Amino acid sequence: MSEALMPKTILHVGCGRAPLPAYFRSPEWREIRYDIDPAVQPDLVGSMTDMAELRDASVDAIWSSHNLEHLLPHEVPTALAEFRRVLRPGGMAYVVVPDVQSLAEKIASGDLEGELYRSPIGSIAVLDVLWGHRASIAAGRHYMGHRTGFSAATLQRRLTEAGFDPVSVERRPQAFELFASAAGPAAIETLFESARQAHTAGRWADAEALYGEVVARSPGHWPAWLERGIVCWALKRRDAALAHVRQALAIEPNFARTQATLGAFLGISGQPMAALPHLQRAVELDPQAVEAHYNLGKALQEQGEVAAAERSYRAVLHLDPDHQLARLNLGNVLLAQWRSPEGLPHYRAATRAIDDPYVQSNWPMLLNFSVEPSDDEVFAAHREFDERMIAPLAGLIVAPLNPPDPGRRLRIGYLSRDFCRHAVRYFLLPVIEHHDHQAFEICCYYFRDRADEVTELFRRHADRWVDCHDLDDDELATRIRRDGIDILVDLAGYTDRNRLLVVGRKPAPVQIAYLGYPASTGIRTLDYRISDQWIDPDPPAPPVASSEVPLRLAHGYYCYAPLPDSPPVGTLPLDRSGQVMFGSLNQAPKLNRPLLEAWAEILRRLPASRLLIQNAAMHAGPASGHAIALFEQLGIDRARLEFRPFGKAPGYLQTYHDVDIALDSFPYNGGTTTCEALWMGVPVVSRCGGRQVARLGLSILNQVGLGDLVADSAEHYVETALALANDADRLRRLRMTMRARLLQSPLMEQAGFTRELEASYREVWRRWCAER
Known part of the structure; x- marks a missing residue:
């Protein structure tokens, strides 16, 4: 027989010898007779406070007539919890109990032993309703005693507290009883749909509670675990969110959205390494999952895997050409591979489409790092930001x-x-x-x-x-x-x-x-x-x-105060190794292909030299791999290159103990890095250009009397570096005297600089006052 044709089951609690109501005595229903008294030959013998022989969610309805009043008050919730447990989702419980409120009128008349009505077990008086059927109790069936009572209000409350919803209680004064119909737990999918509706409406706390009820009743319901994790994330309960999504994944590991969600959450939590396998699995399961591809790209980018990140962002744009964040990040990873001519158009297109001030402000900033745009184009980008966001x-x-x-x-x-x-x-x-x-x-x-x-x-x-x-x-x-x-x-x-x-x-x-x-x-x-x-x-x-x-300011742009616990100046590395060690501690975005080509030319023309690069990105395998590949294309052997991670101050300054000459970045010169190199006794070769960021090295080196180390072209930059590298005596003198040079220079005349700055403040204030 198909499931659709099978009769529904009704549990007849406390069945005794009484029949079910006529409605339930039809072929549609199969009765399970349940009673504490074996003599009435029930199908199952047991107490309604512990119906262990019945499985969870195993019956479609419960009929309980004149049973609950036989329990002690504290036992009633236990029995009702059992009713709710054995009911299938969407099932109904029908409960009949004496109505103490109706009895009150009879009690007031003083007639306690006159017949109220006749039942299958004989005449019933007020005393029988209040304390239990006297004849049955006299015959030794003490469980027939009544130990609690109900009004309509108390029965409604007890059923509601037990989790039934909705509950309807009807008074039947002629029979001196109450009739309650109470809906059991909703169907799991109905409950899940209610949770989804609350979720969609942004009622996060309600949704989380409903999803929690679903998984409490059905621990294997992995969609509810997943959605519960998502709403916990919205509620900023990140640990709980991760735990719930992981539970969904443990139950069903082959659902792309679960893998993608866990990967996205881990990525946002600053765990890109942990995110990667989940995002990779997500795109395997669903190659059309746009956001999974995007988040995979972000995780790869965080790990310095810029070539792999590029593939992910291109996959996103193939599926959704209007995904501007992917376009923005594609521009970023192309720039990180020194492919500015390809990267800048993507970045520019994205910033035009994304109306966000922080995204918009990235574009002018980015152009300062790039060689390709003219100085006028760089300034125009700043003016465009002003027109779009400030005006x-x-x-x-x-x-x-x-x-x-x-x-x-x-x-x-x-x-x-x-x-x-x-x-x-x-x-x-x-x-x-x-x-x-x-x-x-x-x-x-x-x-x-x-x-x-x-x-x-x-x-x-x-x-x-x-x-x-x-x-x-x-x-x-x-x-x-x-x-x-x-x-x-x-x-x-x-x-x-x-x-x-x-x-x-x-x-x-x-x-x-x-x-x-x-x-x-x-x-x-x-x-x-x-x-x-x-x-x-x-x-x-x-x-x-x-x-x-x-x-x-006559003192210059910078007023420098080094860390008090800076390492001492070391000896000249050239004297230890016989080779000149060039070095750069500039941040990775300041490095570009034309700059690295200039560095390769320096190394080519000075065979007895090496190059050390230290920053937060370039020491990583993928990033340094791109640099190595480029240098090898330019004829520089990998053995002449060294990459180091960038640590915390002042520890990373120890790197200058291994550097003879620092090579400045261009077009965005170093500021802090140039001052730190000089403080550590290392001369800096810089290149200046037209835009202001390309003249920082010119400012710093002129403040300390080393303006001759500033070049005005790529060729001059190479020649200046080579000339200094070939003057070992000057390198030694600079190493020994550099700190004294800085201390006596305007760069470190802190009180004088501050007085001049204050004078400038006062002067512009006077101008403002005069205009008033």
Whole structure:
């Protein structure tokens, strides 16, 4: 017989010798008679508080007439829980019990022994209903005693508390009884669908509870485990989310979406290595899974597997040509392989399509690292960001209320997320430490969500400290305006997670760009930019566009304070090995194919030389493999190359003990790396260009009297490096005297630099006051 034609089962609890109601005495129903008394010959003998012989979800309905009142009050919930356990999803329980409220009227009349009604076991009086059938109890059947009672309200409550829903209780005064119909647990799929509806509606907590009920009743229901993990992730309960998705995967490992979800969660949690196998399996199971391909690309990119990441992003774009994040990242991985001509168009197309200020700000920043675009094109990208993201904020600018008094104490606000262990510390902390607090009130606005011992140094030297990482752009601009900041100094520019949209609201009368972004921003609300005669020559030669007025400091752009626990200067490696060791500790994005071609030319022309590269990416197998392949194409043997990981300060400075000459990056010169190399006694060969970031080395080296080490072309750069490498005596002298040279130079004249910077602040404030 097919399942559809099989009769439904009804459990007749406390059946005695009474028949079921007529409705259930049909071929559609199969009765299972259950009673505590073997004498009535039930199918199963047992107590309703422990129906162990019945499996979970094994009956379609329960009929229980005049049974619950025989239990002690604390036993009632146990019996009802058993009812609910043995009911199939969607099943019904029908419960009949005496109605104590109806009996109350009879009791009030004083007639306790007169017949209320006749039953199959004889005449029933009030005493029989209250305390149990007297004749049965007298015959030794003590379980027939009544030990609890119900009103309609209490029966409704007990059934609801047991998990039945909905519950309907009907009073039958003529029979002095209550009739309840109670729906058992919903069908699993009905419950699952309710969870999905709550999930879709964004009611995360409700959805999580419903999915939890599904898996509690059906532990093998892997879709509920998966969806429960997803809503826990939305509720920011990441550990629980990962555990639930892993449970789904353990039950059913061949569902692509589960593999993809776990991979995505692991990737976001900073575990790209753990994410990889799950994402790879996801795309094997479902080659059309766009987001799985995308997240696989991200995980591979995080591991430095840029060629494999490229394949994943191309797979995404094949399936979905409008997936702009994949296009953006494809541009990134092509750039990481020194394929700028291919990568830049992808990156540009994505930034045009993604209307997000942080994505938009990446494009101008990226162009500063690239050789291909002209200086005018780089500046135009900055201006485009201004037009697209800053110009629309003009209506939010409020007229300043700052008193236009040129001589009063000024409030200077420094805006940064780098008041911590970051390169900014080497150049800004000495300024904060040397500020004249009688003339200037120093306010630091810190928008990172962590602090360290360097943060505490900044905090100690500030007159006012504001942790503002949790303030949105409007709130932060309002706070700066309310604090009465006279001059706001933005230290972030286009760097990661910048606050240019705060700067665009012009919360201070005068706004200045400095340090974190050493180039013209193109931002109309930034009035000035700290600079010097080398970064911004006057008149400019070559002419370089700038949206801000350069404030040229005679001391130079940088004010350097090395780490107090820097390693000592080492001996010249050339004297130990007989070979010149060139080195670069510049970050990986600053390295490009034309630069590496120049380095290969230096190595080719000086056979007794090697090259050491240390940064956070290039030491990894895939990234260094690309570099090695390129150098080998250019005729440089792998044995002449060394790659090292980039560690924490000051430990990584030990690398300079093995470097004779540092080779600067181009077109984005080093800033911190150049200063650190010089402090460790290592001369730096730099190349300058037109854009401001290509003139940082020119500024630093001129400040320390080594301007002759700056080249103005690729050929000159190679020749300068070779000339220095062939002058061992000069290398030794520089090694021994470099620290003294720096200490006596404007680069490290910290108090003088700060006084000059303050004078510039005062001068631009006077200009603002005069305009008022």
